Amino acid sequence: MAAIQIVAEQMRGSAQVERDINAGPARSFRLKMTSPTFPTDASLQFQLDVLQRFHAGEEFVNWFGFGLTNGGAAGTVGKDGAVSDGLPVVGASFDGRARRIRVVATVPTAFVWGLTIEEI
Amino acid sequence: MAWLAIEHEGAFGTPVSSVQITLTPRVGDLIVVGSFGFVDTVDLTIADDAGHTWSQANPQHVRAGQDVGESWYTRATVSQLITITVTKSGAAQYLTVLGSVFRGAYNGTILGDTDASTGGAGPPTSPAVTPVAGGELIWAATLDAVTAVGSGYLKGADDGDTDWSEYRFLAPGDVENKIATFVGGAYHVLIATFRGDPERPQYSDIPKVILQKPHRLEA
Numbered sequence: 434m435a436a437i438q439i440v441a442e443q444m445r446g447s448a449q450v451e452r453d454i455n456a457g458p459a460r461s462f463r464l465k466m467t468s469p470t471f472p473t474d475a476s477l478q479f480q481l482d483v484l485q486r487f488h489a490g491e492e493f494v495n496w497f498g499f500g501l502t503n504g505g506a507a508g509t510v511g512k513d514g515a516v517s518d519g520l521p522v523v524g525a526s527f528d529g530r531a532r533r534i535r536v537v538a539t540v541p542t543a544f545v546w547g548l549t550i551e552e553i
Numbered sequence: 554m555a556w557l558a559i560e561h562e563g564a565f566g567t568p569v570s571s572v573q574i575t576l577t578p579r580v581g582d583l584i585v586v587g588s589f590g591f592v593d594t595v596d597l598t599i600a601d602d603a604g605h606t607w608s609q610a611n612p613q614h615v616r617a618g619q620d621v622g623e624s625w626y627t628r629a630t631v632s633q634l635i636t637i638t639v640t641k642s643g644a645a646q647y648l649t650v651l652g653s654v655f656r657g658a659y660n661g662t663i664l665g666d667t668d669a670s671t672g673g674a675g676p677p678t679s680p681a682v683t684p685v686a687g688g689e690l691i692w693a694a695t696l697d698a699v700t701a702v703g704s705g706y707l708k709g710a711d712d713g714d715t716d717w718s719e720y721r722f723l724a725p726g727d728v729e730n731k732i733a734t735f736v737g738g739a740y741h742v743l744i745a746t747f748r749g750d751p752e753r754p755q756y757s758d759i760p761k762v763i764l765q766k767p768h769r770l771e772a
Binding site for chain 1: 562564567569570574591620644646647697698711712713714739
């Protein structure tokens with residue numbers, strides 16, 4: 434289930450999207466990049482930061498994120514021997530408390546990319 | 554002595570060069586972070602935005618042909634949300650970070666015994682570690698297809714990709730060797746013991762609050 438998808442073709446700089454997560458049982462979610470060029474271009478960089486807040490009006494604070502300093506990772510062998518498609522995935526679990534998340538992508542060099550957010 | 558588990562946070566990324574998590578300790582809390590990164594030749598480093606000095610708990614441990622595991626700990630010097638970043642060397646690849654905050658650590662040498670193991674089939678099982686004083690925190694983390702904690706353990710951090718940590722608090726005087734197990738398949742397990750504060754009372758030492766039925770107000 435791709436709950437949110439943003440596509441920023443040739444974007445440079447940063448983009449962000451926010452989403453409310455309702456209270457419920459502990460669960461996990463993942464964010465995955467979509468891009469036709471990132472997996473094979475080692476010069477590309479991508480920074481993803483996920484922030485959260487628990488009450489309206491509060492400042493967003495860091496939750497988790499990652500920095501990817503080189504694209505071109507398609508074909509690498511990773512966990513469980515799986516061959517990576519080179520598109521970064523990041524995920525985390527949480528305790529089920531309701532929150533609003535803000536996903537910020539920073540892209541120094543413009544390229545075609547998108548992002549999906551999926552609750553598991 | 555008594556421990557409290559305050560918070561657990563896990564996250565993973567692939568293929569990435571670093572992964573961040575956030576934790577909110579109070580001054581004096583023990584923060585334990587385990588990490589696994591691919592491939593088996595990479596180095597892992599940890600830092601946080603509050604400038605803590607991190608000590609190694611589990612030294613770098615290699616699962617040949619696959620990944621490395623390592624853990625660190627520190628005593629919180631701030632009472633605020635901190636962002637912890639683990640960075641791997643080499644090409645972007647799979648990286649997971651499992652962090653926990655515990656209250657009740659000994660105000661001296663905290664780290665006790667550590668060990669690690671790998672296996673091609675489950676259940677994930679650590680080598681035995683030896684408590685030295687009783688009342689220790691036993692912390693373990695494992696990489697791969699975990700579905701449940703082992704007997705006697707509570708769930709710690711979960712990265713959302715079947716990599717978990719777990720923990721248990723030993724009773725005072727319990728210095729029997731301990732192992733950690735998980736329910737899962739092929740594995741890479743880290744285990745470490747941390748000494749508890751002997752000055753911190755057991756829950757049973759805390760005066761009980763007796764709840765009484767409210768008196769009925771008579772007209």
